[in-house]
Amino acid sequence: MATPRFAWGIDVGNRALKAIRLSHGPEGLVIDDFDVVEHEQVLASAGDNRESMIQTALANFVQRHDMRGGVVAVGVSGQSSFARFIKLPPVEPRKIPEIVKFEAIQQIPFPLDEVEWSYQLFQDPNSPDVEVGIFAMRKDLVSQHIKMFTDVGLNVQAVQMNPLAVYNAMYHDDRLKGTTMIIDLGAENTDLIIAEGEAIWLRSIPIGGNNFTETLVKAFKLKFPKAEELKRNASTSKYGRQILQAMKPVFNDLVAEIQRSIGFYASVHRDSRITRVLALGGTFRLPGLQKYVQQNLQIDVQRIDRLGAGAPADARAATQFHENILSSVSAYGLAIQAMEGAKINSSLLPASIRREKMWQEKSKWFAAAAAIFVAAPLLAYGSIQWGQRMLDANQSINRDNMQKLTEFQGDDQAWSQVEQAGAGDRTRTTNYNSLQLGRDVQATLLADIAGCVPKPPEALLKALQAAASGQKADLPPRGSREIIRIDRISMLYKPDLADMLAPNDGALRAIDIPSIAMKNGNANPRSRAVGQPARAPLSPYGMPNSPSAAPTTPKHGFVIEVICTTPRSDGPTYVLDKFVTKLLKMTSTSPNVSYAVERAIAPVSVTLANDRGVSAPAPPGLRMPGGFGMPLNRQMVAPGGLSQPPMRQPAASGAAAPSFDPMQDPVTKEDMSADIRVTVKMVVTLDPPPPPNSGQSNP
Secondary structure (H helix, E strand, C coil), X not given: CCCCCEEEEEEECCCEEEEEEEEEECCEEEEEEEEEEECCCCHHHCHHHHHHHHHHHHHHHHHHCCCCCEEEEEEECCCCCEEEEEEECCCCHHHHHHHHHHHHHHHCCCCHHHEEEEEEEECXXXXXCEEEEEEEEEHHHHHHHHHHHHCCCCCEEEEEEHHHHHHHHHHHCCCCCCEEEEEEECCCCEEEEEEECCEEEEEEECCCHHHHXXXXXXXXXXXXXXXXXXXXXXXXXXXXXXXXXXXXHHHHHHHHHHHXXXXXXXXXXXXXXXXXXXXECHHHHCCCHHHHHHHHXXXXXXXXXXXXXXXXXXXXXXXXXXXXXXXXXHHHHHHHHHCCCCCCCCCCCCHHHHHHHHHHHHHHHHHHHHHHHHHHHHHHHHHHHHHHHHHHHCHHHHHHHHHHHXXXXXXXXXXXXXXXXXXXXXXXXXXXXXXXXXXXXXXXXXXXXXXXXXXXXXXXXXXXXXXXXXXXXXXXXXXXXXXXXXXXXXXXXXXXXXXXXXCCCHHHHHCCCCCCCEECCEECCCCCCCCCCCCCCEXXXXXXXXXXXXXXXXXXXXXXXXXXXXXXXXXXXXHHHHHHHHHHCCCCCCCCCCEEEEEECCCEEEEHHHCHHHHCCCCCCCEXXXXXXXXXXXXXXCHHHCECCCCCCCCCXXXXXXXXXXXXXXXXXXXXXXXXXXXXXXXXXXXXXXXXXXCCCCC
């Protein structure tokens, strides 16, 4: 399709319609026109008049500008659309569309025939990994949005999500250095875009400029339009301090959500660190907001004050452009895509409209094609005659070639028989060897987790040993003792960890993990490590063995639950700082086992007095202090890798069974009801790809 002479990017916002026109200049794209059409009232308070107000703004825009020969790209809200980024398995390039369609069916929460969807591939030239971005929006919403533009005669060329348009704008202007976060603070929501190399991550937060306005409505008993005007003039108002004080709760909520998003991104991309933040959106003109975000994030925050394509030459348009530059970046990115200069060129434009445009583009060539069609038979007849004469002149060469071909085919068949000899024996050998794979995985994980438990101070250990032997011990107050005791470690193997690695922690928190090596409440040491029924042949972790197949399965591994107890009064914080941080950095101590700790959710804590699991009686030999089963061995893991004395065996027949008090410390005989039980859940993937510098040791 031919590149247009000029293109408009149009973003319909809550307060106004913003439009930027781009054309080709001597050194690239230039902004040669700009317009802002304000609505009669903000769309958030327009109710049923919202659509008619947008149509009025579009009609006024079309009356002001000559649109002949140009095209338009329009934006849609990230809140009303869908975006998901997925790493593809290693497949041939020709199979990627099929794989992407399969992923779209799995990821998009609507049937594909009810949505307009598109995708974009992201790949670093220096890496074999391919990531795909899948974008979708319901057909009825897309059609309703486009109709408002086509009704006034606009030639819509692309429909793009506003967050992706902002990314295109910053990528075009070469603003994305290192790992950069873009905060686009809109009226109804805030779009967070994190760009790192060729990868991109999106999240939409339901906090925007309207939340600040609503706060002023409640604080000063104003109508929404008056509160909006008060917010926009806060920097010059004599009541500026009171206005900012009223909006401070929204400041706090916004920063908290941004910090939560950064924390999640860091847990998924452990080697990444956001180095700077680009601030967009008209709300960032509020005095002190940029500084407040920067102080709380401890990251340099830069407000966008210019665009790479310059400013309009017309003085009036240039003044208006500079006043609204913070809220016009999305329109700029849309115009770049319409001029075919965008990094992400996916579009939610309906397929029927795309086909119609292609038909119109090709119609100009129909006359030339008809002329060629008339001349083609004459040319074909002449070429046939020429070919026949050449064939007759080379008959002897053709006979020799056919004889050689027959000989080669016979040799190829004989070689195939040689290759197939012994295939059954090779398959059986491979299957027998595979039976040993993966047998050390769980044992290594258990040992590595126990190795992360911090060792108590020497003085405390000596005091505990004295107390255990019945001697007088000088013990510090129980609430200050640096002790973490593992009560239970449970593992659940999952062949696909996609739901456990999702941004939402709900699936990981809700999953029920049975006690390790337990089945129906009884010890079963002969059960398989992954809880899979025996099948032959099997490869590690219970996956069907297929020596010739490439590893195209999703990430697999274990969901692990670690339940521990500490007498520290600040139990959750102490466990998080001294134990969980080590778990997140845990690496395999066995050369035969390869795993990676992907994430861990915030610990859940409860005092032993409030823990229902402690109140049940403890069967002898199957429970640790606290009442959680863990039949790992005859001795139990203690702080710093030490072992506590062996568990008591059942009393002999006729003898009274020893009493067991789950609230009594078995060493010091103290009350443990105030001790805190902390539960940590973590996700560990098996056989992760090697790091870039695999020859170097971990720091």
